[in-house]
Amino acid sequence: MNGITDKLVELYMDDLLPRRDEVLTEIEATAALRDIPIIGPAVARVLYQYARLIDARRIYEMGSAIGYSTIWLAHAVGSQGKVYYTDGSSANAAEARGYFERAGMTDQIEILVGDSMALLDTLDGEFDLIFNDVDKHQYPEAFHKAVPRLRRGGLLITDNALWYGKVARDDADKYTAGVRQFNQLIYAADDLYPTILPIRDGLAVCLKR
Secondary structure, eight states: OSSSSSSHHOOOOHHOOOOOOOHHHHHHHHHHTTTOOHHHHHHHHHHHHHHHHHHHOOEEEEOOSSSHHHHHHHHHHTTEEEEEESSHHHHHHHHHHHHHHHHTTTTTEEEEESHHHHHHHTTTTEEEEEOOOOOHHHHHHHHHHHHGGGGEEEEEEEEEEGGGGGGGGGGOHOOOOOOOOHHHHHHHHEEEEEEOSSSSEEEEEEEOO
């Protein structure tokens, strides 16, 4: 629960979701037990849906934790696609690799360990979709890194765009400031068409024109 949507409505929506496969269900349970931030199934379905809508074949993740969103995106791109997992923790990457192997997704996923924005500079070409879920104070930097690397018609999708509702209050911490600045940047960008969806903790979906 995040304080953005009505708790009863959120529970109702969660109850509607079909059961996930064994690997995704295990990651959800592990994340809840160890307080690991993952996007959860409701947001994951939106990611999957948008990736399929634009026929994404090349996806870059900025911050992947233990690979929950990566698996959803790998399902979306199919056997001919590629999802680039990035995380600063080698332990997270090793755990994620185990899940990818069990899910049969190793051919579609490339694991990169380190700073996701620096790693982006090591790759050539454009991406169909970039999913941004780095530390919130880094959101403005992520904006400047990601947008030039998207193809026209591609999507920049960003989690936590409403940041527990703090963006609408007087909170002045660096994380809230980073999310606020990011939201201002996407709505001021001439080459983006953004929408913030008030699902879970807010999901910003930006179409590159």
